[in-house]
Amino acid sequence: MTHSLTLDAAWDLSVRVLETAGFSPAHAAAISRTIWAGQRDECHSHGLYRLLVCTHTLKTGKVSPDAEPVVSDAGPGLVRVDAKGAYSLLAYETGRPVLIAKAKTVGLAALAINHCYHFSALWPEVEAIAEAGLVAMAMTPSHAWVAPHGGTKGVFGTNPLAFAWPRPEGNPFVFDFATSAAARGEIELHRRAGKPIPEGWGLDRNGNPTTEAEAAMQGAMLTFGGHKGSALSAMIELMAGPLIGDFLSLESMAFDGDTGATPYHGELILAFDPKVFMGPDHVVHSARAEALFDAILGQGARLPSQRRYEARARSLASGRVTIPRKLYDDLIALLDPASPSSPF
Amino acid sequence: MTHSLTLDAAWDLSVRVLETAGFSPAHAAAISRTIWAGQRDECHSHGLYRLLVCTHTLKTGKVSPDAEPVVSDAGPGLVRVDAKGAYSLLAYETGRPVLIAKAKTVGLAALAINHCYHFSALWPEVEAIAEAGLVAMAMTPSHAWVAPHGGTKGVFGTNPLAFAWPRPEGNPFVFDFATSAAARGEIELHRRAGKPIPEGWGLDRNGNPTTEAEAAMQGAMLTFGGHKGSALSAMIELMAGPLIGDFLSLESMAFDGDTGATPYHGELILAFDPKVFMGPDHVVHSARAEALFDAILGQGARLPSQRRYEARARSLASGRVTIPRKLYDDLIALLDPASPSSPF
CATH class of the missing domain: 1.10.1530.10 (Malate/L-lactate/L-sulpholactate dehydrogenase, four-helix barrel)
Incomplete structure (x- = not known):
């Protein structure tokens, strides 16, 4: 229906x-x-x-429904937006034009969103920056559900990384993936359906690999790609956490207590102006990037x-x-x- | 012996x-x-x-043994160093103090090294920037040995990503990994030893999974982490290639012809000043990052x-x-x- x-x-x-x-x-x-x-x-x-x-x-009474984001200039390459305990998206939209203007002047710039509740995918944010002709990268922590490689207890969030590259014609090249092996929602769907989860998604409370969704929800999730995915997740945790003066996933989880609310933390978005980086031949270099996409599509593979x-x-x-x-x-x-x- | x-x-x-x-x-x-x-x-x-x-x-006559790197200021946040066909390392050392100075002024900055032969690990480079108190990220393409996820032919390089985070005491947190499932040298070692390679490392010339090292050397390597590792490799290819006006791994390989020389391309290094990003409370936020490392080490896992x-x-x-x-x-x-x- x-x-x-x-x-x-x-x-x-x-x-x-x-x-x-x-x-x-x-x-x-x-x-x-x-x-x-x-x-x-x-x-x-x-x-x-x-x-x-x-x-x-x-x-749950945690999220502000109406706080107005406060923008502050934190240097030639950095704009900070304090979301004041509201959802991240209005803060993002408020900071984006400043980020874009700074990136065009400096070559690259960062937007740090602080004190926000965060539930959204990152691809709409990086895509919007690519629509303005810039390259963009975005990352956030979440709650400490994911064990580090070789460990057994949650430390990292699902820590997504998103990237967008503007193309001369058509939609930008965009990816947005969680550094956990699976999204938490996917494990929850398996739990509700009573289906086992694939190996490599989670550990039970005792730190043993499990294919039981409920056991993984109670234990810890795993990163994608073994020690490499774990390292990448640590980078995101540091860059979108302490570097911007905001919570680690461990701190977001402790702050939440047991209310089961959306994670509360920061977000880091980077923008790079290809016209500055590529220089006067930017049209030529932009066209060369298309050869990469052609080589991927030409062998029957897909773009993200x-x-x-x-x-x-x-x-x-x-x-x-x-x-x-x-x-x-x-x-x-x-x-x-x-x-x-x-x-x- | x-x-x-x-x-x-x-x-x-x-x-x-x-x-x-x-x-x-x-x-x-x-x-x-x-x-x-x-x-x-x-x-x-x-x-x-x-x-x-x-x-x-x-x-092989390709690498310059004595070209002096040429530094040019490409904007408040970008320094470019033309290696003039020599190895990358003197260009890196020449550009590093400019990168650090710019990052301290702007908050973040980029060093683009162009026209260099590249053979070295990236961790010494990001570690040196962390020794100066900054967060660093570095990436390069290489030769087009690695197939995109879902594909069968080499497009990406082994495309390493390195990251360093300065710590108040002791060595910085550093990782440096190839986005290929294995280093090309590891496959070569298996070939010489006549040993099979693990599944997931490579494809033969016909695009079929193989555990024969020689077949993978002739065919294509695979990325780590499936479609996520493949997406990350594409990002590195774009950022450390066309974005800085330099070669894709496909172009580096074509330029090499059949001489089997070290790959020839560019390198992108980013630096972030925690004092600018963290603001006046940088000592507090830096200490909070240590909680992440404690949580990893405290459960018996290792840092990269x-x-x-x-x-x-x-x-x-x-x-x-x-x-x-x-x-x-x-x-x-x-x-x-x-x-x-x-x-x-």
């Missing part, structure tokens, strides 16, 4: 659910931009479904975001997205119960 | 072999600093053994460079390094044959 909405209706539904829950119009719009983009690209776990998570977390861009093209062509009927009903229930029948 | 040398004798041997081969004193010293550090840390494949590779590659630092401590305590007798004899033979018996 599914429900089909126009893209405009999906937008309106998102904004109305968030505003009804108590988010300020500015936060509701910033959150909706990323949720709408996720639904458009058929990333269902980061689409309209996330409205349930956002509104639930708001009820290809599936997502195909979904986007479908959604934009039809002007519609489809969600489970149950999700639709749950979202409608979040609107004022006194309202007339759904306009969506 | 081994031969023991004092650390000073290892240094003198390296400089004399390189100068005898025709390298200028400045290049011989820069190359020796990294080779000596590799031998001290018992990274044998990047120690005195590399002198054989350096002198061999010089004989721990083994190397242990080797370093041994070498510094004894004042000596040990190399195979055959290697020692080969190196002595590279000195002027008319010279009196070895002083080493």
Whole structure:
């Protein structure tokens, strides 16, 4: 059972659910931009479904629904945005133009977002910077669910790394992956379905490899790629944690206590201006990068975001997205119960 | 059969072999600093053994033995060093103080090394920047030996990523890994020993998984960590290639033709000043990072460079390094044959 909405209706539904829950119009719009983009690209776990998570977390009383981000200039190459305990997305949107302006002047620049709750995929953020012609990298910690290589207890977050490279034509080259072997949500899905998880995803409470989803949820997740993935996760933990004066995943988890709220920490976004780096021949060097993509596609391999861009093209062509009927009903229930029948 | 040398004798041997081969004193010293550090840390494949590779590659006539690096200021956050067809190390050493000065002023900065032959591990470079109190990241392409995830033909280099984080006491946190599943030298060692390689290291010429070292050398290597390692390798290829106006691994390989020389390309090094990023509370935030290392070590896991630092401590305590007798004899033979018996 599914429900089909126009893209405009999906937008309106998102904004109305968030505003009804108590988010300020500015936060509701910033959150909706990323949720709408996720639904458009058929990333269902980061689409309209996330409205349930956002509104639930708001009820825990931890997230600010209306704090205005405070921007501060921290040097020629660094802009800091204090999210003041709200979700990260309005802080990101507030800092992005400053980041882009600094990168164009300096060659490269950093945006440090502090004191934010974070639930969103990073690809919409790096993609938006690539749309402005810049190369972008983004990373965050999360909660300390993931054991270091050779260890048995959670220390790292799922610590995603995202990257975007602007292309002369069409969509940018974008990837966004968790440095954990699997997303926590994937393990949760296996648990609910009563299915075993693949080897290499997790350890039980005693530090032994397990294929039981529940045991891994109680024990520790593993990084992808053995000691290399573990090293990369440590880098993200340091760069998007102490370097920007914000929490480690260990500290985010301790701060959360047992409320099960969205992780609370910082985010680091880097931007590089190819016109500065490549110099006067930037058109030539940009074209040379295309040879890399041609060599990958020419042998039948895929680029990281290809599936997502195909979904986007479908959604934009039809002007519609489809969600489970149950999700639709749950979202409608979040609107004022006194309202007339759904306009969506 | 081994031969023991004092650390000073290892240094003198390296400089004399390189100068005898025709390298200028400045290049011989820069190359020796990294080779000596590799031998001290018992990274044998990047120690005195590399002198054989350096002198061999010089004989192919491709590498300049004496080109002076040319530094140019490319913006407030970017310094470029043109290695002019010589090895990368003198260019790196020439650019490093400018990189550090820029990072301290701007908050972060980049060093782009262009037109260099590259044979060295990246950890000595990021470690030296961490010794100056900065966080560092370094990356390079190489030759197009590594297939993208889902593909069958070489496109990426072994594309190493190195990272260093300064610690208030003791050695910095450092990692340096290839984004290929194994180093090319490891596959070569298996080939020489007639041993099968583990699954996941390579594909044969027809794109099928192989455990035959020779078949993988003729076919393609694989990245670590499946599609995530492949995405990371693409990022390194783009950032340390076209972004700095230099070769992709595909172009480095085409440029080499069939001479089997060391790859020729660029290198990107980023530096971040924690004092700028962390702000006035940098001592506090730096101490918080130590909680991450404590949590890793406290559960019996290791930090990435721990083994190397242990080797370093041994070498510094004894004042000596040990190399195979055959290697020692080969190196002595590279000195002027008319010279009196070895002083080493």
